[in-house]
Amino acid sequence: MHRPKYFTPTEVSQHNTVGDIWVSYLGKVYDLTPLVNEHKGDVLLKPILECAGKDISHWFNSKTKDIRTHVDPVSGCVKYYTPRGRFVHVPPPCPRTDWANDFGKPWWRDSRYEVGLLSAKTRWIRVINTLTSQEQSLEVCSEETLDEILQRYLRYNSNAASYTWKHDGVELDMSKTLSENSVPDEDEEFYHCRLDRDLFSPSICLYFNDDPDELRAN
Incomplete structure (x- = not known):
């Protein structure tokens, strides 16, 4: 659908x-x-x-x-x-x-x-390309799946689909949202503790898939 x-x-x-x-x-x-x-x-x-x-x-x-x-x-x-x-x-x-x-x-x-x-609630995340060490902060919708977030990130890396997306070393299910992938939204906790959420936004690490077939396709 x-x-x-x-x-x-x-x-x-x-x-x-x-x-x-x-x-x-x-x-x-x-x-x-x-x-x-x-x-x-x-x-x-x-x-x-x-x-x-x-x-x-x-x-x-x-x-x-x-x-x-x-x-x-x-x-x-x-x-x-x-x-x-x-x-x-x-x-x-x-x-x-x-x-x-x-x-x-x-x-x-x-x-x-x-x-x-x-979006009823937006979130900030840091997307880190482990191949180039480039980091990008993104404001995303909490309702979006990782596939949809990937579409937002394509403007910074047109080959983003050729990477495996992980959080805390665990591969993410691209068909699910951040919350469904157990990526916590701690904005309320940061607010109550008077911490700057921009300094503590969760990181998503991208690992390039070095499959020879994929490399030839790209």
């Missing part, structure tokens, strides 16, 4: 321009660039643009998955709660003949914009 891709909040925050705008809400990550392009110049984009690269879960009711509502103190009617101002696909507070409501699903319910899931 196809696994959804996980993203760190840092990765989401890097998509923060009009031409490349991501947001996250209710545990999912959305690329709203097509929406922005479709409504280019519309003043109703302003609240969305102001939150480019950020988590906007506070805009939503976690149970209904819809925009939060409130009772208008003047009219007594239930209306969408948009303290940053009304945005695309939110109806006007009063009936208007110039508002087109034939857009189908509002963008926050449209799965076309969904690109993956937001």
